[in-house]
Amino acid sequence: MIKFALFAALCIVCYKTCPDEKSFKKYLEGKRKEKTSTTNSKFLNKMNNMLSQAVAPLPRYTYQNYSVCSICVIQPNGPTFLGICNSWYPISGEIKSGEQQQSNAEYEKKLEEMVISANKEKAQKNYNEAAKLYIKAANGYEKDRNAYEAAINYENAFKIYQTNENYSCAIDNAKSAAKLFASQNRTLSRAARLYESMAQISRKQNNLKSAYEYYTMAINLYDRMDGNNGIQTRISYANIAAEIGNNYADKAINIFEDIAKRSADEPLLKYNVSNSLGKASLLSLNKCITRNKFSSLSSTIYNYIQNYPIFEDSSEYNLCHNIDLAITNNNTQEIIDLCNRYKQTHSLAGWETKVLDNIIEYADKKAFSIL
Numbered sequence: 001m002i003k004f005a006l007f008a009a010l011c012i013v014c015y016k017t018c019p020d021e022k023s024f025k026k027y028l029e030g031k032r033k034e035k036t037s038t039t040n041s042k043f044l045n046k047m048n049n050m051l052s053q054a055v056a057p058l059p060r061y062t063y064q065n066y067s068v069c070s071i072c073v074i075q076p077n078g079p080t081f082l083g084i085c086n087s088w089y090p091i092s093g094e095i096k097s098g099e100q101q102q103s104n105a106e107y108e109k110k111l112e113e114m115v116i117s118a119n120k121e122k123a124q125k126n127y128n129e130a131a132k133l134y135i136k137a138a139n140g141y142e143k144d145r146n147a148y149e150a151a152i153n154y155e156n157a158f159k160i161y162q163t164n165e166n167y168s169c170a171i172d173n174a175k176s177a178a179k180l181f182a183s184q185n186r187t188l189s190r191a192a193r194l195y196e197s198m199a200q201i202s203r204k205q206n207n208l209k210s211a212y213e214y215y216t217m218a219i220n221l222y223d224r225m226d227g228n229n230g231i232q233t234r235i236s237y238a239n240i241a242a243e244i245g246n247n248y249a250d251k252a253i254n255i256f257e258d259i260a261k262r263s264a265d266e267p268l269l270k271y272n273v274s275n276s277l278g279k280a281s282l283l284s285l286n287k288c289i290t291r292n293k294f295s296s297l298s299s300t301i302y303n304y305i306q307n308y309p310i311f312e313d314s315s316e317y318n319l320c321h322n323i324d325l326a327i328t329n330n331n332t333q334e335i336i337d338l339c340n341r342y343k344q345t346h347s348l349a350g351w352e353t354k355v356l357d358n359i360i361e362y363a364d365k366k367a368f369s370i371l
Contacts, residue, residue, distance in 0.1 A: 011068055013085065014068035014069060014084060014085060015067055015068050017084075017085045017086045018065065018066075018067060018068060018069060018070055018083065018084070019070055019083035019084070019086055019087065019088060020065070020070070021063045021070075021185075021186070023083070023086070023088070024061070024063060024070070024072050024081070024083060024088060027081075027088040028059075059074050059075065059078065060074070060075040060146070060148070061073060061074050061075055061078070062075060062147060062148075062183070062184060063184065063185070063186070064183070064184070064185075065185060068084070069082060069083060069084040070082075070083035070084075071083070072088070073145070075144075075145060075146045075147075075148075079091075079092060080092040107140075107144065108144070110140075111137050111140045111141060111144070111149075114133055114136060114137040114140070115133070115134070115137045115153065117133055118130045118131075118133035118134045118137065118153075118156070121133060122156075122160065127160045127163070127164055128164075130156075130160055131156075131157045131160040131161055131169070131173075134153045134154070134156040134157040134160070135153070135154070135157045135173065137149075137153045138150045138151075138152075138153035138154045138157065138173075138176070141153065142180075147180045147183060147184070148180070148184070148187070150176075150180055151176075151177045151180035151181045151187070151190075152177075154173045154174075154176040154177035154180070155173070155174070155177040155181075155190075155194065157169075157173040158170050158171075158173040158174040158177060158194070158197075161173060162174075162197070162201070167201050167204075167205065170201065171198050171201060171202075174194045174195075174197060174198050175198070177191075177194055178191040178194040178195055178198075178217075179191075181194065182221060185224075188221050188222075188224055188225055189221075189222075189225065189229070191221055192217075192218040192219075192221040192222050192229075192230060192233070193218075195214045195215070195217040195218035195221070196214070196215065196218045196230075196233050196236075198214040199211040199212075199214035199215045199218065199236070199237075199240070202214060203240065208240055208243060208244045209244065211240050212237070212240050212241060212244060212248070215233065215236060215237040215240060216237070218230065218233055218237075219233065219234060219237055222234075228262045228263075228266060228269070231259065231262065231263065231269060231272065234255060234258070234259050234262075235259060235272070235276070237255055238252050238255035238256045238259065238276070238279070239252075239279075239349055239351070241255060242279065242283060242349075242351045242352075243349070243350065243351040245351070249283050249286070249287060252279075252280075252283055253280045253283050253284060256276040256277065256279050256280035256283075257276070257277070257280055259272055259276040260272065260273045260276040260277050260280075260308060263276070264308060264310075270310065273308050273310055273311060274308075274310060274311050274313075274314035274316050274317070275314075275316065277304045277308060277311045277314075277316065277317075278311075278314060278315075278316020278317065278319070278320065279316075279352065280304075281300065281301055281304065281316065281317075281320040282316075282319075282320065282352060282355050282356075283355070284296070284297060284300050285297060285320060285323065285324075285355070285359065286355045286358055286359070289358060289359060289362045290358075294324070294327055294328075297320075297324050298324055301317070301320055301321055301324065304317075305317065315342070315345075315346070319338060319339075319342050322334070322338055323335055323338055323339070323359065326338065330366070332363040332364070332366050332367040333363075333367070335359060335360070335362075335363040336360050336363050336364070339356040339357075339359050339360050339363075340360070342356065343356055
């Protein structure tokens with residue numbers, strides 16, 4: 001028990017003192033100012049030499065935060081540093097000879113020339129050749145453990161294939177770029193936008209379930225960031241789920257409710273509250289009609305106005321509330337009139353029009369006592 005308590009205390013200390021990316025930059029800048037010391041220890045000399053090679057000039061690196069510690073790797077193929085308890089320590093890496101360093105520099109120059117050639121081919125509208133060169137450069141950068149440059153070149157290939165409507169190749173390269181961007185906290189938003197682009201391509205091809213999955217990946221990345229990121233993406237995500245319907249309707253309702261919650265305290269996003277709750281109410285109403293059970297509808301709408309009073313002043317609330325009353329009073333003509341009036345005065349997504357048509361069909365059948 002004592003060992004567990006000590007371990008827990010150590011984890012808490014490490015969590016609170018986990019060094020961030022800024023501290024690593026300061027560490028590198030500090031080391032760059034130091035002169036390499038000569039000691040009697042071969043190991044210390046080796047580590048000092050490695051540090052001096054790694055930090056002058058300030059190199060590219062990858063940073064990863066693991067909550068209780070951080071890891072930085074100098075790119076390409078450089079030493080690895082462990083950050084823990086507000087300090088940084090070199091933990092691996094090899095000293096490269098002059099020949100090895102020259103070889104690496106030549107290899108990197110070759111990759112840079114490849115990218116320049118790709119840019120020229122793109123400018124001359126030789127898109128297929130440009131895309132091939134971008135991919136070749138990306139593969140080279142991946143082999144060289146330069147994830148950022150690899151991701152950029154995969155992204156360049158994606159944009160070319162997307163423009164040429166070669167969507168299969170576009171998505172393949174977007175996936176490769178997004179995976180690499182998602183490995184770094186500082187490029188999470190870039191990865192999320194790529195997944196959103198893949199969702200839009202799938203939506204264009206009417207592959208709604210694939211679009212939903214790509215939106216899910218984008219939202220998962222936005223959730224890793226601070227603040228209410230990706231609100232418009234969340235709206236598209238909810239609309240895709242609503243359009244798929246069936247078992248996805250409940251998912252759409254949850255997403256719309258989450259959008260309302262995220263928007264309620266943001267002055268510039270408050271308009272999303274009534275819109276999102278109105279769509280969630282329509283989906284709930286459609287569920288009630290499908291099951292021919294309406295007992296839960298009134299409580300759902302009531303809970304919305306209790307939590308979000310602004311919803312009560314909206315046309316979305318008026319529609320759902322008045323339809324609920326008309327159903328309770330068996331006023332089928334009122335149901336039909338409400339739906340038709342709303343369709344004429346609002347710009348609706350396809351799935352919303354379909355829901356309203358389902359409500360009208362329900363009212364027609366009820367009027368003729370088919371139900």
